[in-house]
Amino acid sequence: MKNKITSKFIFITGGVVSSLGKGITAASIGLLLKSRGLKVINQKFDPYLNIDPGTMNPFQHGEVYVTEDGGETDLDLGHYERFTDVPVRKFNNTTAGKVYLAILDRERNGGYQGNTVQVIPHVTDEIKNRILDAARETEADVVITEVGGTVGDIESLPFIEAIRQIKYTVGHGNCIFIHLGLLPYLKECGELKTKPMQHSVKELLGFGIQPDIIMCRSEKPLTRSIRQKLGLFCNVTQEAIIENLSAKSIYEVPLKLEKEGLGNLLCKLLGYEQSEPDLADWSSMVQRFFNPERDISIALVGKYVELHDAYLSVMEALTAAGIYHNVRVKIDWIDAERITDMAAAEEILGSAAGIIVPGGFGDRGTEGMILSAKFAREKGVPYFGICLGMQIAVIEFARNVLGFADAHSTELNPATGHPVIDLMPDQQGVQLGGTLRLGVCRCLIAEGSLAEKAYKLHDIQERHRHRYEFNNLYRDQFEASSMRLAGRNPERNLVEIVELKEHRWFVGVQFHPEFASRPNRPHPLFRDFIGASLETR
Numbered sequence: 001m002k003n004k005i006t007s008k009f010i011f012i013t014g015g016v017v018s019s020l021g022k023g024i025t026a027a028s029i030g031l032l033l034k035s036r037g038l039k040v041i042n043q044k045f046d047p048y049l050n051i052d053p054g055t056m057n058p059f060q061h062g063e064v065y066v067t068e069d070g071g072e073t074d075l076d077l078g079h080y081e082r083f084t085d086v087p088v089r090k091f092n093n094t095t096a097g098k099v100y101l102a103i104l105d106r107e108r109n110g111g112y113q114g115n116t117v118q119v120i121p122h123v124t125d126e127i128k129n130r131i132l133d134a135a136r137e138t139e140a141d142v143v144i145t146e147v148g149g150t151v152g153d154i155e156s157l158p159f160i161e162a163i164r165q166i167k168y169t170v171g172h173g174n175c176i177f178i179h180l181g182l183l184p185y186l187k188e189c190g191e192l193k194t195k196p197m198q199h200s201v202k203e204l205l206g207f208g209i210q211p212d213i214i215m216c217r218s219e220k221p222l223t224r225s226i227r228q229k230l231g232l233f234c235n236v237t238q239e240a241i242i243e244n245l246s247a248k249s250i251y252e253v254p255l256k257l258e259k260e261g262l263g264n265l266l267c268k269l270l271g272y273e274q275s276e277p278d279l280a281d282w283s284s285m286v287q288r289f290f291n292p293e294r295d296i297s298i299a300l301v302g303k304y305v306e307l308h309d310a311y312l313s314v315m316e317a318l319t320a321a322g323i324y325h326n327v328r329v330k331i332d333w334i335d336a337e338r339i340t341d342m343a344a345a346e347e348i349l350g351s352a353a354g355i356i357v358p359g360g361f362g363d364r365g366t367e368g369m370i371l372s373a374k375f376a377r378e379k380g381v382p383y384f385g386i387c388l389g390m391q392i393a394v395i396e397f398a399r400n401v402l403g404f405a406d407a408h409s410t411e412l413n414p415a416t417g418h419p420v421i422d423l424m425p426d427q428q429g430v431q432l433g434g435t436l437r438l439g440v441c442r443c444l445i446a447e448g449s450l451a452e453k454a455y456k457l458h459d460i461q462e463r464h465r466h467r468y469e470f471n472n473l474y475r476d477q478f479e480a481s482s483m484r485l486a487g488r489n490p491e492r493n494l495v496e497i498v499e500l501k502e503h504r505w506f507v508g509v510q511f512h513p514e515f516a517s518r519p520n521r522p523h524p525l526f527r528d529f530i531g532a533s534l535e536t537r
């Protein structure tokens, strides 16, 4: 870790309304700078009081993105990794909960030496330290920080105050503020409206922050007069008004922002030389995305299907695999509870080229998932089971092939006579919160397996987030059957991959390969799953 900080800082705030795509914008900025040879790191501040989103309902918060070092983080960190291909870490997602936890711990340990502990300076200092630590730990040229929420929210005030102060810590030329807001379009008068943005910038000014760049999300291109008006009322030059039009694909956003001159503007404001970015690889990926040769339909059988964000990285990994094969992957979102028997499975899954059962917790919908795995196994339809989806494949096989009719996971039925998925002896009796296997773990891959064909490696690492495991007491029965135990964690001798020997492509993995997929570098298992599905239909 370096002591002297040489990094520059970009802070991105949001205004007018939420859900404007600040995460995509921050990720795009990372890509534009990285493609100019700069070392970047993206991070996010979330003003809520949970320590992390690990305990939140996916219906409220979308997926929990798992970092290599086992952090349970906001889904925007997934965008950062996919766009920049720079691994983020636990400490790149700071919540108000984490900030207060650190402060209260210190207070209990006498760390404040009798002083009154206050929002200013203690909370703001803790936030500032996290900004500076990100710079020290990563030695990045540019630290890009997205501040969650909308300017003016009560809970985000300490974060706004901390980023205001940081400018004075690191010096003027080393820190810039980008404010992203909405310009609503009024059909009646055929005009984009700037007033809400002006008010939002005023609010930011009220907190002592003058944005250096105003980024406008809008449905229509910005006219000259709109730019002039915004420049005049928000104290920025014309070149610092950046149009951020609604895009057909999130992958287009960095290319559109580059066209608007954002990359070089950032270099200029931060004192870096302006240069041509190398976006050739990214552009050709976007080209292929927009020009598929055909569509392919994949059934995703899950529990949170009404909120697609709950499966964001799985969706992105399927899309990336489609781009590789020059096809558009159309996801058929299937609520697992709709699959009540084999006739329903046939009717609902009959037209799918492949079936994917992603991760999940709790028993709702799991019988429908088990029927889906049975359908895939019996009909020879490619099946990809991720985490819970792997456990489901094991339960189905144990019930219908090995003849253990009541086989189950003890998470889903603690009283089962055949707990083929269970807590391992070293986890029994440990507090629930301490038993999740999180972050990267090693996996040795068996010769002659589908996984070997995909990875072309025998020793890999993948990210985990689960509590239950394949029960090693059943290993012999499975090893003597047509289900191959194709991957093993060497440290704890845990089964990580299962496959069907007599099936075109049926793979279940205890880990989450979706987090390692990149739009221009699909994960090998997703790539081969789509490849096998294309051969089916």
Ligand code: GLN
Residues within 6 Å of the ligand: 358, 359, 360, 361, 362, 386, 387, 388, 389, 411, 465, 466, 467, 468, 469
């Ligand atoms: N609920 C299962 C477990 O805890 C699977 C978790 C997951 O799919 N992420 O083991």
